[in-house]
Every structure is written in C-alpha cells, then in structure tokens.
Amino acid sequence: xxxxxxxxxxxxxxxxxxxxxxxxxxxxxxxxxxxxxxxxxxxxxxxxxxxxxxxxxxxxxxxxxxxxxxxxxxxxxxxxxxxxxxxxxxxxxxxxxxxxxxxxxxxxxxxxxxxxxxxxxxxxxxxxxxxxxxxxxxxxxxxxxxxxxxxxxxxxxxxxxxxxxxxxxxxxxxxxxxxxxxxxxxxxxxxxxxxxxxxxxxxxxxxxxxxxxxxxxxxxxxxxxxxxxxxxxxxxxxxxxxxxxxxxxxxxxxxxxxxxxxxxxxxxxxxxxxxxxx
Amino acid sequence: xxxxxxxxxxxxxxxxxxxxxxxxxxxxxxxxxxxxxxxxxxxxxxxxxxxxxxxxxxxxxxxxxxxxxxxxxxxxxxxxxxxxxxxxxxxxxxxxxxxxxxxxxxxxxxxxxxxxxxxxxxxxxxxxxxxxxxxxxxxxxxxxxxxxxxxxxxxxxxxxxxxxxxxxxxxxxxxxxxxxxxxxxxxxxxxxxxxxxxxxxxxxxxxxxxxxxxxxxxxxxxxxxxxxxxxxxxxxxxxxxxxxxxxxxxxxxxxxxxxxxxxxxxxxxxxxxxxxxxxxxxxxxxxxxxxxxxxxxxxxxxxxxxxxxxxxxxxxxxxxxxxxxxxxxxxxxxxxxxxxxxxxxxxxxxxxxxxxxxxxxxxxxxxxxxxxxxxxxxxxxxxxxxxxxxxxxxxxxxxxxxxxxxxxx
Numbered sequence: 238x239x240x241x242x243x244x245x246x247x248x249x250x251x252x253x254x255x256x257x258x259x260x261x262x263x264x265x266x267x268x269x270x271x272x273x274x275x276x277x278x279x280x281x282x283x284x285x286x287x288x289x290x291x292x293x294x295x296x297x298x299x300x301x302x303x304x305x306x307x308x309x310x311x312x313x314x315x316x317x318x319x320x321x322x323x324x325x326x327x328x329x330x331x332x333x334x335x336x337x338x339x340x341x342x343x344x345x346x347x348x349x350x351x352x353x354x355x356x357x358x359x360x361x362x363x364x365x366x367x368x369x370x371x372x373x374x375x376x377x378x379x380x381x382x383x384x385x386x387x388x389x390x391x392x393x394x395x396x397x398x399x400x401x402x403x404x405x406x407x408x409x410x411x412x413x414x415x416x417x418x419x420x421x422x423x424x425x426x427x428x429x430x431x432x433x434x435x436x437x438x439x440x441x442x443x444x445x446x447x448x449x450x451x452x453x454x455x456x457x458x459x460x461x462x463x464x465x466x467x468x469x470x471x472x473x474x475x476x477x478x479x480x481x482x483x484x485x486x487x488x489x490x491x492x493x494x495x496x497x498x499x500x501x502x503x504x505x506x507x508x509x510x511x512x513x514x515x
Numbered sequence: 516x517x518x519x520x521x522x523x524x525x526x527x528x529x530x531x532x533x534x535x536x537x538x539x540x541x542x543x544x545x546x547x548x549x550x551x552x553x554x555x556x557x558x559x560x561x562x563x564x565x566x567x568x569x570x571x572x573x574x575x576x577x578x579x580x581x582x583x584x585x586x587x588x589x590x591x592x593x594x595x596x597x598x599x600x601x602x603x604x605x606x607x608x609x610x611x612x613x614x615x616x617x618x619x620x621x622x623x624x625x626x627x628x629x630x631x632x633x634x635x636x637x638x639x640x641x642x643x644x645x646x647x648x649x650x651x652x653x654x655x656x657x658x659x660x661x662x663x664x665x666x667x668x669x670x671x672x673x674x675x676x677x678x679x680x681x682x683x684x685x686x687x688x689x690x691x692x693x694x695x696x697x698x699x700x701x702x703x704x705x706x707x708x709x710x711x712x713x714x715x716x717x718x719x720x721x722x723x724x725x726x727x728x729x730x731x732x733x734x735x736x737x738x739x740x741x742x743x744x745x746x747x748x749x750x751x752x753x754x755x756x757x758x759x760x761x762x763x764x765x766x767x768x769x770x771x772x773x774x775x776x777x778x779x780x781x782x783x784x785x786x787x788x789x790x791x792x793x794x795x796x797x798x799x800x801x802x803x804x805x806x807x808x809x810x811x812x813x814x815x816x817x818x819x820x821x822x823x824x825x826x827x828x829x830x831x832x833x834x835x836x837x838x839x840x841x842x843x844x845x846x847x848x849x850x851x852x853x854x855x856x857x858x859x860x861x862x863x864x865x866x867x868x869x870x871x872x873x874x875x876x877x878x879x880x881x882x883x884x885x886x887x888x889x890x891x892x893x894x895x896x897x898x899x900x901x902x903x904x905x906x907x908x909x910x911x912x913x914x915x916x917x918x919x920x921x922x923x924x
C-alpha cells in the first residue's frame with residue numbers, strides 16, 4: 238500500500254492543497270461578503286414575498302428607485318461622452334499640462350464623497366461661488382434632481398474615461414490614416430473606424446459609471462436635501478427608512494439595488510468577449 | 516472639395532501629351548523634409564510611369580517611409596511638389612488624393628468583415644449599395660478571397676490580409692498604390708510567394724505602384740525600377756539590372772548585393788591597382804591623371820585560376836591565398852587574402868592597394884569571391900591554395916569626398 242499512494246497521487250493528480258485552499262477562500266469570504274449579502278435576501282423575504290412587494294410598491298420607494306435610475310442615467314450619458322472626448326484629446330495630442338489634466342480627471346474618485354458633496358454646495362449653493370449669481374434669477378440648482386446629477390457626475394467622473402483612454406492609446410494610428418487615405422473625412426473615420434473599436438470600452442465604462450452612480454450616497458445626501466418623494470434617491474431612502482425603524486421598507490429597496498449591481502457586474506464579466514475588454 | 520475629389524476619382528484628367536509621350540502617373544519634384552532642425556529628405560525627385568512599379572530601397576532611417584507618407588498626404592513636405600496624373604496635389608489632404616496605401620501591418624478595420632473592408636471606400640463615397648456589392652464581388656474574385664468574404668481580418672492569414680488591403684484600395688480606382696514594407700510581417704517562404712503574386716496582380720490591374728523596402732532581393736524582384744535611398748537622398752535610380760551591374764556610388768554597390776572595393780590610381784588611361792593595370796571602361800567618368808579611384812566588383816565577377824593564364828581578354832588582377840571556403844548552398848564562397856608583393860616598378864613602395872576606410876588601413880583586406888557549383892566540382896580549392904584572380908566585370912568610381920559622407924552621417 239505504501240508504494241501505491243505516491244503512484245495514485247501522481248496518476249490522479251490529487252493534491253490536498255487544492256480543496257484546502259479553495260475551502261479556505263470561501264470560508265474567509267463567508268462573513269465578509271456572502272453573509273451580509275445573503276442576510277439582505279433572508280430578512281427581506283422573511284415575512285413572505287407579499288410584504289416585500291408591498292414595501293416595494295410604496296409610492297416613495299418607487300419614486301426613490303426611479304430618481305436613482307434617471308439621475309444615474311444622465312450622469313452616465315454625460316460622463317461617457319465626456320470620457321470619449323477627453324480620451325481622444327489626451328491620447329491624440331501632446332501638450333503642456335497634459336499629465337496634469339489626466340491626474341485631475343482621475344482625482345474625483347479619490348476624494349471622499351462627502352467632501353465632493355460639500356464642494357459642490359460651495360460652488361452651486363445659494364451663497365456658493367457661482368450659485369450666488371444664479372440665486373437672484375431664481376435659479377436654485379442645489380436640493381434638486383439636477384444637484385443629484387451633478388454629484389453623480391463628479392464622483393463617477395474618471396470611470397468611463399479610465400476604461401476608454403487605454404483603448405485609444407493602444408489603437409493603431411494607421412487605422413485612422415488608412416481610413417483617411419481611402420477618402421474618409423475625420424467624422425466618417427471616427428464613426429466607422431474609431432467608434433466600433435471603442436464599443437466594448439464604452440459599454441463597460443457606461444455600466445461601471447451607472448452602477449457606481451446608482452449607489453452614490455455621501456455626496457447625494459449633502460446636495461439633494463433628502464426630501465422624500467422629491468429628491469430622495471434609493472440609497473437615501475434606505476438610510477431614511479432604517480432611521481425610522483422601517484426595516485422591511487429599507488430591506489426591499491436594498492434587495493433591488495443588490496440584484497441590480499449583481500446584474501451589471503455579471504454582464505461585465507460574462508460578456509467580456511463581446512465587449513473585448515479584459 | 517467633394518466634387519473635385521469625385522472628378523479625379525472617375526475620370527483621371529491626363530494633360531495633353533506631346534507626341535504620344537505618356538505623362539508620368541506620379542511625379543515627385545524636389546521634395547525635402549525637416550523634422551525640427553533635422554533634415555530627413557533632400558531634394559527628392561522621381562517619376563513613376565503608368566503601370567510601372569518603382570521600389571524605394573533603403574536602410575531603416577533612410578527617409579523612404581517619409582517619402583511614401585508625403586505622397587499619401589499623411590505628411591507635409593518642407594519644399595517640393597507631389598503631382599498625381601498631372602495634378603498638383605501637394606496642398607490636398609490625404610482623403611482627396613485618391614492614393615491607395617497598403618500599410619505595413621495592413622491596417623484592416625478589425626470590426627468589419629472582409630466584404631465591408633473592401634467596400635469601405637465606396638461607402639464613404641456614398642455609392643449605391645448595388646454598385647458597391649458588384650464592385651466588392653469583382654474584387655473578391657480578383658484577389659481570390661470569395662470564400663472568406665464574411666470573415667473578420669483577425670481570422671485571416673497575413674497573406675490574405677494583405678490581399679484584402681490591396682482590394683480595399685483598388686475599389687476606388689487609386690491613382691497610385693503605395694506599399695509600405697509590404698512583406699515585413701511575413702515569414703520568408705510566404706514572402707517570396709506573395710511578391711510574385713502581387714507582381715502579377717499589379718500587371719493585371721495596371722496601376723502604378725511605389726514599394727518601399729529594405730530588402731534588396733525584394734527590390735530586385737518587384738521593381739521595374741529601383742531608387743536607392745541613403746540618408747535622405749537618392750543615390751541612384753534605374754532598372755534592377757542597371758543598379759546592380761552599374762552602381763553609381765559605393766553605397767549602391769554595397770547595399771545592393773555584396774561588393775569588393777579596392778583603391779586604385781589613374782595612370783595613362785588605365786587604373787593601376789597594385790601591380791595590375793585595368794583599362795578604364797568606355798563611357799566611364801573622366802578622370803584626371805593621378806586621380807584616386809575605387810575599383811568595385813562583385814564576388815561572382817571574380818574568376819579564379821590556378822595558373823596565371825586566365826581566359827582571353829581578362830587581365831590578371833593579382834594572386835592570393837585562400838583563407839576560408841564556405842559552402843552556401845547554391846554556390847561556394849571564398850575569402851582570399853591578396854598578396855602584397857608585385858609592386859610595379861614605377862609605383863615604388865606603394866602598397867598593393869590602399870584601404871582608407873578600415874582600421875586595417877594600408878594592409879591588404881581580403882577579397883570575397885563566389886564560384887558556381889559546376890566550377891567547384893571541376894576544380895576544388897582548399898585553404899592555403901594560391902590562386903590568380905581575374906575580373907569578368909567591374910565598375911570604376913571616383914573616390915567619394917569624405918566631407919559629403921561625413922555630413923550625411
């Protein structure tokens with residue numbers, strides 16, 4: 238028997254380290270990730286799906302979800318377009334201060350979100366840098382849906398840019414030159430040649446931005462005013478309901494947000510061949 | 516602008532030719548280019564005739580790619596003009612020139628199928644879908660890629676990609692085709708095969724072409740004419756046979772094939788190289804008495820004999836000792852150290868020949884000779900054998916002024 242074991246190990250490739258290390262990994266993730274996620278679903282459906290639906294159908298809940306989606310959508314549209322433009326400029330032209338611009342674009346994600354919200358108030362608030370000139374005209378940007386969009390744009394600013402820029406950098410210039418010699422205008426070249434190569438980066442950049450914007454809390458709570466049914470986004474709703482002790486209401490929205498992020502990251506992961514990003 | 520571009524596209528306007536002399540399809544007139552303070556091209560001029568293939572041959576950094584980019588409109592010349600089909604296009608952007616560029620890595624659009632790549636030029640020109648479809652079909656059969664038409668570039672071999680790139684330019688009837696190192700990315704075997712294919716294809720479509728390459732073998736095979744480019748200027752332009760057999764400069768002689776170079780002195784209408792006297796060939800440069808010249812000959816032009824009697828008409832150059840023989844497949848290569856003895860009386864102590872270019876200055880540098888197989892079989896030569904050398908063909912050039920060369924480098 239003693240001579241059999243090494244042979245068996247060799248033939249079957251059995252390695253104790255494998256199941257042990259996999260088990261260890263799962264075990265470590267259990268209290269850190271799996272349990273918190275599972276508990277949302279566990280407690281949210283404890284009283285049956287009926288109460289879950291009821292909590293979800295509360296007008297304020299529906300409004301909060303809708304507001305989150307709409308504000309995140311517009312922030313995403315802006316940041317993807319901006320990211321495309323910025324990536325184009327910063328990878329095609331070399332100029333003084335180029336690196337400083339790249340760093341500045343990337344900065345907003347590194348700033349605590351509460352600071353971001355505060356900074357926006359200092360600019361657009363009634364007594365802010367620019368807000369004080371708008372105020373007399375009856376224009377109040379803060380504590381509206383617009384403020385939420387501004388906050389979302391700020392905190393997700395570099396995400397799409399960060400995904401699109403490397404693709405621009407590695408894209409061969411000769412593709413665009415080929416298109417030009419064939420007879421295309423700059424715009425035709427961009428539309429037919431450059432943009433298709435960026436498709437994956439644009440989609441994944443947009444998904445990242447959107448996922449991040451939907452979950453934004455710190456800056457939103459400062460700039461939105463957190464008015465239920467008016468400027469309360471989904472994360473703010475969860476926070477408010479939790480504070481009021483309405484755990485079921487908070488939990489229902491939490492489930493929706495968790496599922497939503499799960500969906501987005503599954504798309505990013507499983508469609509990465511189609512998106513050709515890795 | 517659009518109307519203008521369309522006009523040159525459809526009906527190439529030939530200027531009225533004088534007495535049947537066809538105007539060149541493309542003329543490059545006095546092009547120079549600087550990048551900052553560095554001059555990369557100096558006064559480049561050449562013509563490409565209708566249906567002709569011209570090869571720009573040069574080492575990397577010689578400026579040949581810049582010439583191509585200037586013709587394509589991807590780079591602006593500092594001075595000079597680019598004329599396509601009689602029309603000055605120097606000021607036109609790339610997209611209005613109607614040239615076809617086959618880029619080094621082909622630059623096929625990765626997200627388009629073969630069909631759509633080929634049809635791109637027509638789509639851009641807003642042609643009818645039916646017309647595009649017919650043209651694409653015609654081109655697919657010309658480059659024999661019908662069964663691959665739905666594939667993406669990444670699914671094709673290098674050779675197939677190159678054919679797509681050519682078809683893509685032919686779709687809009689280019690004035691001239693420009694090939695940028697077209698075979699650089701391919702393995703040696705495919706290369707030989709493909710350049711024959713392209714040569715045949717070009718003859719079929721009769722579009723003038725300019726190739727750039729650093730590969731002399733490629734240049735000899737592809738070109739109707741070859742322009743040898745060295746540090747931003749044309750050293751020589753001519754048919755492959757001309758450029759190979761009658762190199763105009765030492766650079767051409769050494770860049771295109773192997774060459775032995777010896778110094779000689781002009782005396783009494785003859786060139787003295789050591790003890791040998793070689794008659795100045797008819798039509799050679801005018802040399803003044805006592806001028807120092809270069810004798811250039813190719814390894815295959817050396818005739819070796821075991822006795823001093825060489826075939827009629829061939830003077831004996833010298834005797835030498837074989838230092839090395841190597842078998843290179845098709846032929847045998849020999850390295851021969853010439854003897855320094857045999858000074859002719861009137862030259863006094865002049866060494867056998869002068870080489871001022873090498874550290875071995877003033878000493879005899881070895882000569883490389885090659886022999887075809889039949890000869891190696893009939894007379895075998897070994898290391899240490901003493902042989903007599905004759906030349907079947909050679910070129911005499913004035914010794915280049917060193918200042919010019921120094922500047923260039």
